[in-house]
Amino acid sequence: MESRAIALLKEAGQRGLLLSELVQKLDHSASDVRNIVESLKRQGHVKEVEDQQNGASTIRLVWQGGESSEWNTLKGCPCFVCKEIEQCGEGQPITPWYCGKLNTWLAERLNPT
Numbered sequence: 552m553e554s555r556a557i558a559l560l561k562e563a564g565q566r567g568l569l570l571s572e573l574v575q576k577l578d579h580s581a582s583d584v585r586n587i588v589e590s591l592k593r594q595g596h597v598k599e600v601e602d603q604q605n606g607a608s609t610i611r612l613v614w615q616g617g618e619s620s621e622w623n624t625l626k627g628c629p630c631f632v633c634k635e636i637e638q639c640g641e642g643q644p645i646t647p648w649y650c651g652k653l654n655t656w657l658a659e660r661l662n663p664t
C-alpha cells in the first residue's frame with residue numbers, strides 16, 4: 552500500500568491530495584493510510600500544506616521528493632509506525648495474532664491485487 556500511496560502522491564504533483572482523497576483512492580481504512588502518511592512525513596517525503604476549499608481550511612499532502620526508505624518499514628508493515636507497539640506482544644491485551652492492521656497487511660502480501 553505504501554508504494555501505491557507514493558505513486559498517487561507523486562502523480563498529484565504540487566496540488567497534492569487530501570487525506571480523504573488518498574484514503575478513497577487506496578481503498579483502505581483511514582487509520583492505515585494515516586500510518587503510511589505519518590511514516591512518509593517522518594522521512595521527509597511528504598509535507599502538509601494548508602489550503603482553502605469552499606471557505607474552509609484543509610490540509611493537502613504534497614510529495615516532496617526523495618526515495619522512500621520502504622525497506623526500513625518492511626514494505627509498509629504497520630508495526631513500524633504503530634502507536635500500540637509498546638503494549639503489543641504475546642500474552643498482552645494487544646497481540647499480533649489478532650491485530651487487524653497486521654493481518655490486513657499480511658493478507659495484501661499473500662494476495663496482491
Ligand code: SF4
Pocket residue numbers: 629630631633634635636639640645646647648650651652653
Ligand atoms: S501487531 Fe498490530 S498492534 Fe501490534 S505492533 Fe503490529 S500493528 Fe501494532
